[in-house]
Amino acid sequence: MTRDTLPQPGAKPLEPPPEAFFARDVLEVAPDCLGLELSAYTHTGYASGRIVEVEAYRGPDDRAAHSYGGRRTARTAAMFGPPGTCYVFLIYGLHSHVNIVTGAEGAPQAVLIRAIEPLDGIELMQKRRWTGRQSPGSKAASGLCDGPGKLCQALGIDRRFNGHGLLQAHHQPGDEFLRLSPGRPPRRVAISRRIGIEYAGEWAKKLWRFYDADSAFVSSSRQRSPTQ
DNA sequence: TGAATGATTTACT
């Protein structure tokens, strides 16, 4: 797997999108996040991927959002932060999920990142995902990051990044940080219902999942809703 | 103080 986008070796890292990009309504921002690159710099190494699947969570009205009803708790506080903030939470006691906060500060919206196409640090991601487990073998990059919990494990993302900014260009030496940067946009964007929120009634019928229709790295088809 | 549950993944039948 080789990346077909910048940065080339020695190239200056591309600037993240401006905060205004994320200050729009989540339903506008979510599809525009497809193609952006998410990079994770941690003490155990650097890895990155191209975002190919997202979902919009639009509190306080959206019953599927953790911020439904304006509920502001220790967990959900990051959703109320400024656009470009990172919201990370633990689900099922096992898996981290990473979101990009959108809308004006105080509007509890976020874009859930559901799948990325691995770009840099693939060996590190494989090690994080499959050390102590059976590796899938030949199609090594497939199944690596095609789910919200999988990509967090591969990138080394957990709640220590909750509330951090995703748009900062400069960091202290030794800091761990996540960063967004421009990437190749999708040729076609597909939409569907969101996954795993059947409890949300009418809100579960919203077509608020967006993915790159031409990417082989979206999450597995068995989870896709019949409406695609 | 305790019970219920979840924006999932994995293994097993």
Place this chain on the structure above:
DNA sequence: GTAAATCATTCAA
């Protein structure tokens, strides 16, 4: 196809 893993968070009492 079904079920186990596993625990922070939330809400009720």
